[in-house]
Amino acid sequence: MILAGRETGVIVTGATGRQGLFHIQLMNEYAREVGGVGVVAGVTPGKGGKEAAGVPVYDSIRAALKEHDADASVIFVPAGAAGDSIMESAANGLSLVVAITEHIPVHDTMQALAYARLCGSTVIGPNCPGLLSPGEAKLGIMPAQLATPGPVGVVSRSGTLTYEIVDELTRAGIGQSTVVGIGGDPVIGSTFTDILARFEKDPATKAVVLVGEVGGALEQEGAASTTLPLVAYVAGVSAPPDKRMGHAGAIVEGGEGDARSKIRALEAMGVTVASRPSEIPALVRSLV
Amino acid sequence: MKLREHEGKRIFADAGIPVPAGRVVQSVDELDDLSSFGDRVVLKAQVDVGGRGKAGGVVICGVDEAPARAAELFSKTIKGLAVSELLVEECLSIAHEYYCAVLIDRSTRQPVVLFTEAGGVEIEETARQDPDRIRRFDISPLLTELPAFAVRDLVGPAPKALGPVVSALYRVFLEKDALLAEINPLVVLDDGRVFAADAKVIVDDNAIARQGFRQNRDLTEREAEAERHGFSYVELDGEIGVVGNGAGLTMATLDLIEHYGLRAANFLDVGGGADRERVAHAVRLLAGSPGVRVIIVNLLGGITRCDEVAQGIIDAGVSQRVIVRMAGTNEAEGRALLTEHGYEMYDSMDRAVGAAAEVKV
Known part of the structure; x- marks a missing residue:
């Protein structure tokens, strides 16, 4: 188990919106089931004093922390204000920030991540489903019923495709230590490399499933950084060649970032690559 | 969104970068x-x-x-x-072609500024064969200006008149929410004057609204309809229509279609909250595409209500064969509804795509 556990207290920002309300309820149902702390407070500016799905709402994270102990935030704030919410979390000393919000302008993300790093906070996302350690903690929107505790870490750029793979593992009797959705945006707070470094230090994680997509080279960088047994899957082999980012993308990333060249690079490193999600359980079993 | 050259040049000119x-x-x-x-x-x-x-x-x-x-x-x-x-x-009388670009490096999560004397159409070749000729500066997004030393380092022995262009290009990149701001070639004329001879600016789609840009893409009728419903939609030229939720899962479904020797007609991601109405719109949209023989609906999510999705498929009432794979709340009710109306439903995407290919999985 990495990043969060039963003892992790969570503040949800954007608590009074439809998504916020719904997922506070699901996160706290899960916390009750596993005997964890869960969501202790919600934050929505201007809605202080109200209640959201059974937790008190405050105008700011600062105000919430006067009344509650918390280590982490989960962000459901709309895109235009989500960068600010990441920075508010970091400035108030929360060590883990899980940004669920999608469509955040990437310049806002870059700035918020740089500031969070100065504050020493770890950011997961944005545009991600969050994380789930079966039997321990759920920070985000992953469907908990698909997962089961066990020795395999899952780290993925995708949302629903992650659920698909967790479901395949569970059906095959292979449990998960922690499932982390790192997000599908071009700029994200924690990369494969960051999450794999945490799995490496986690005695409960014996192998990792890495789920990638087209674009960038984060998959290869992650695979090169770890000694853990890895099974990778990269979605997008049938995708028509992506519209390239001028010449500059090729210069910085050194390759095309398409699925096939990514798979070739991973295989050249000795990583086992599944050609479809349903192959993953058997490949994991062959490694562990 | 990629701006046209003349739109990019207008922005450059406003930022003080000389254009022809x-x-x-x-x-x-x-x-x-x-x-x-x-x-x-x-x-x-x-x-x-x-x-x-x-x-x-x-x-x-x-x-x-x-x-x-x-x-x-x-x-x-x-x-x-x-x-x-x-x-x-x-027509400019060019003495030398340089290259300058600002973009985002996903690995460092920061903007990076590139500059080289080897500008022009062979720039990618240079990058491969002689990467040291391209100078780069990684800049913290907390800085709103390129520091003077960075500009000096980037321009190096090239004419000093290029320095202000490099600084201005970084400001364009920040102020316009750009993913890329590139000048290739950045030219120095025989008389020493400096011009951006081309302009490539890509604006972050998530910032188009706050930048006041309008989408300049020409959309087909179906693409326009998909955009109205908030679907992420790409037209391809196969015969299998695909409705999925989430880009990764939809992409994986397309890959599986190729794996079974079939060709997808499209990529359609309905996004979050696939309810009855959205599913019906999505299925009808695909049924209206010429050449679509089979439609595969692949929806997965803890909060998707399968009876709602089933109802949406039945509402759409299309003539093509519809194969459904879904998992979530009220799965049994959804299956019962679909079976009652003669639709096929499978519990794995391999089986669903296999059924379209007439392969037993």
């Missing part, structure tokens, strides 16, 4: 008075593809020949795209 004198024309008739351009002009097709010059989209000619050469360009397709606009520019 020029104007945009939509027809040959608008080329009547070119006397202000001198003896020779450059005609540049405004199409949204790279490698335009190599594909014959840029013509340098005498002012007298310009109407005839423009007519040729208007009748051409460049990498499959019709030419609807030309940028007519003064």
Whole structure:
């Protein structure tokens, strides 16, 4: 188990919106089931004093922390204000920030991540489903019923495709230590490399499933950084060649970032690559 | 969203980056008075593809020949795209071509500024064979200006007049929410003046609204409808329509279709909250595409209500074969509804796609 556990207290920002309300309820149902702390407070500016799905709402994270102990935030704030919410979390000393919000302008993300790093906070996302350690903690929107505790870490750029793979593992009797959705945006707070470094230090994680997509080279960088047994899957082999980012993308990333060249690079490193999600359980079993 | 060259140049000019004198024309008739351009002009097709010059989209000619050469360009397709606009520019007498770009490096999560003396069409070749010739500066997004030392390091032995262009390009990148701001070539003339001879600016789609840009893409009827419903939609040329939720899962479904030797007709991600109405819209949209023989619906999510999805498929009532894979709340009710109306439902995507390929999985 990495990043969060039963003892992790969570503040949800954007608590009074439809998504916020719904997922506070699901996160706290899960916390009750596993005997964890869960969501202790919600934050929505201007809605202080109200209640959201059974937790008190405050105008700011600062105000919430006067009344509650918390280590982490989960962000459901709309895109235009989500960068600010990441920075508010970091400035108030929360060590883990899980940004669920999608469509955040990437310049806002870059700035918020740089500031969070100065504050020493770890950011997961944005545009991600969050994380789930079966039997321990759920920070985000992953469907908990698909997962089961066990020795395999899952780290993925995708949302629903992650659920698909967790479901395949569970059906095959292979449990998960922690499932982390790192997000599908071009700029994200924690990369494969960051999450794999945490799995490496986690005695409960014996192998990792890495789920990638087209674009960038984060998959290869992650695979090169770890000694853990890895099974990778990269979605997008049938995708028509992506519209390239001028010449500059090729210069910085050194390759095309398409699925096939990514798979070739991973295989050249000795990583086992599944050609479809349903192959993953058997490949994991062959490694562990 | 990629801006056209002339839109990019307008932004450059506003930011103090010199651009050649020029104007945009939509027809040959608008080329009547070119006397202000001198003896020779450059005609540049405004199409949204790279490698335009190599594909014959840029013509340098005498002012007298310009109407005839423009007519040729208007009748051409460049990498499959019709030419609807030309940028007519003064012809520069170039002494040297440089290259400058600002973009985002996903690995460092920061902007990076690139500069090289080896500008021009062979820039990618240079990057591969001689990467040391490209200087780079990684800049913290907490800085709103390129520091002076960074500009000096980037420009190096090149003419100092290029420094202000590099600084201004970084400001354009920040102020316009750009994913990429690129000048290739950035030229120095025989008389020492500096110009951005081309402009490539890609604006973050998530910032188009706050930047006040309008989408400039020409959409097909179905693409426009998909956009109205908030679907992420790409047309392909196969026979299997695909509705999925989430980009990764939808992409994986397309991959599986290829794996079974079939060809997808599209990529359609309905996004979060696939309810009855959205599913019905999505299925109808695909059923209206020519050549779609089978529609595969692959929806997964803890909070998807399968009875709602089933109802949406039944509402759509399309004539093509519809194969459904879904998992979530009320799965049994959804299955019962679909079976009652004669639709197939499978519990794994392998089985669903296999069924379309008539393969038992």
